[in-house]
Amino acid sequence: MQPTIATLTLNAAIDQTVMVPGFALDAVNRVETVQRDAGGKGVNVASFLAHFGHKIVATGLLGQENDAIFARHFAHAGILDACTRCEGATRTNVKIVDPAQDQVTDLNFPGIVAGAADLVLVSETLARLMARGLDWLGLCGSLPAGLPADTYARLIAQAQAEGVKVALDTSGAALGPALAARPDIVKPNAAELGAYLGCVIATPADALAAAHDLVAKGIGLVAVSMGAEGAVLVRGCEAVHARPPHIAIASTVGAGDAMVAGLIHAATLGLDLAATARIATAFSLGALGEIGPRLPGRARIEALAHAVEITALG
Numbered sequence: 001m002q003p004t005i006a007t008l009t010l011n012a013a014i015d016q017t018v019m020v021p022g023f024a025l026d027a028v029n030r031v032e033t034v035q036r037d038a039g040g041k042g043v044n045v046a047s048f049l050a051h052f053g054h055k056i057v058a059t060g061l062l063g064q065e066n067d068a069i070f071a072r073h074f075a076h077a078g079i080l081d082a083c084t085r086c087e088g089a090t091r092t093n094v095k096i097v098d099p100a101q102d103q104v105t106d107l108n109f110p111g112i113v114a115g116a117a118d119l120v121l122v123s124e125t126l127a128r129l130m131a132r133g134l135d136w137l138g139l140c141g142s143l144p145a146g147l148p149a150d151t152y153a154r155l156i157a158q159a160q161a162e163g164v165k166v167a168l169d170t171s172g173a174a175l176g177p178a179l180a181a182r183p184d185i186v187k188p189n190a191a192e193l194g195a196y197l198g199c200v201i202a203t204p205a206d207a208l209a210a211a212h213d214l215v216a217k218g219i220g221l222v223a224v225s226m227g228a229e230g231a232v233l234v235r236g237c238e239a240v241h242a243r244p245p246h247i248a249i250a251s252t253v254g255a256g257d258a259m260v261a262g263l264i265h266a267a268t269l270g271l272d273l274a275a276t277a278r279i280a281t282a283f284s285l286g287a288l289g290e291i292g293p294r295l296p297g298r299a300r301i302e303a304l305a306h307a308v309e310i311t312a313l314g
């Protein structure tokens with residue numbers, strides 16, 4: 001069956017999690033265990049959706065020198081691999097987990113350097129997929145060095161011209177031009193949206209005002225995520241606050257990416273805003289309970305969705 005959902009990752013990463021109990025600076029540290037996962041936001045969103053039974057195609061850029069871990073992951077997860085290989089190596093992001101001191105230290109490496117020719121290849125791949133009938137395209141994560149800030153805006157215009165809906169999750173310089181292209185769904189966290197609007201988003205009321213701002217500019221659904229405080233979702237003149245229940249957290253990696261996956265999943269079902277908020281939050285909570293970009297089974301997701309507290313906002 002032809003996938004109807006594509007995700008795009010232009011700045012993928014290999015997530016290397018190293019366990020170092022008692023990690024110390026300026027000292028020799030011993031690594032207890034190492035785990036390497038294919039990552040990057042769009043890869044994570046694809047993984048969550050595939051885990052929930054959707055047929056997914058992954059697009060974007062991978063460095064040709066070390067793409068084997070991605071190829072293996074896609075094959076294992078049943079994700080169609082339509083990623084363009086480019087020169088160089090995909091970056092590795094190192095996460096030093098120290099359970100003794102309950103600390104996590106991240107070392108995020110610079111990624112590949114991409115060029116206009118790479119983007120043409122990605123865009124051609126998308127054109128082929130769209131011609132065969134895509135419904136949704138998820139544009140996720142940062143842009144690699146070498147690509148202009150309006151890269152997502154151009155890809156959104158390409159998708160819209162083909163009648164394909166777009167979900168966007170990015171930040172920094174890429175966010176403004178992409179929002180101006182009016183994607184159908186956006187999921188910034190409070191800090192990302194605050195940085196774009198030049199304000200501090202500290203409360204659900206702040207998030208509501210900011211989300212209304214974006215909806216007024218023509219964005220279909222805005223979900224502002226606020227970590228443990230949940231998320232504020234606005235669509236048209238409707239707004240809700242989704243508050244998560246207390247749960248045990250195994251890893252915070254990909255909570256936001258899982259919410260993007262949940263929003264796309266809800267959109268494919270045509271759910272109303274409250275049900276969308278419930279299931280998207282449940283995807284995040286499911287991801288928080290697992291290590292790596294995985295979701296628990298459907299029954300657990302449904303139980304989590306049921307436990308989410310929804311409040312209508314004026």
Ligand SMILES: Nc1ncnc2c1ncn2[C@@H]1O[C@H](COP(=O)(O)OP(=O)(O)OP(=O)(O)O)[C@@H](O)[C@H]1O
Nearest residue numbers: 189225226227228230231244254255256257281284
């Ligand atoms: N500590 C937590 N406790 C309960 N729920 C949480 C917690 N952290 C995140 N969540 C849930 O996950 C959702 C998304 O989390 P968050 O706002 O941290 O996304 P993000 O900053 O985009 O994360 P990412 O690093 O994956 O991009 C929240 O709306 C909330 O439902």
Ligand SMILES: [Mg+2]
Nearest residue numbers: 169189256257
């Ligand atoms: Mg995020």
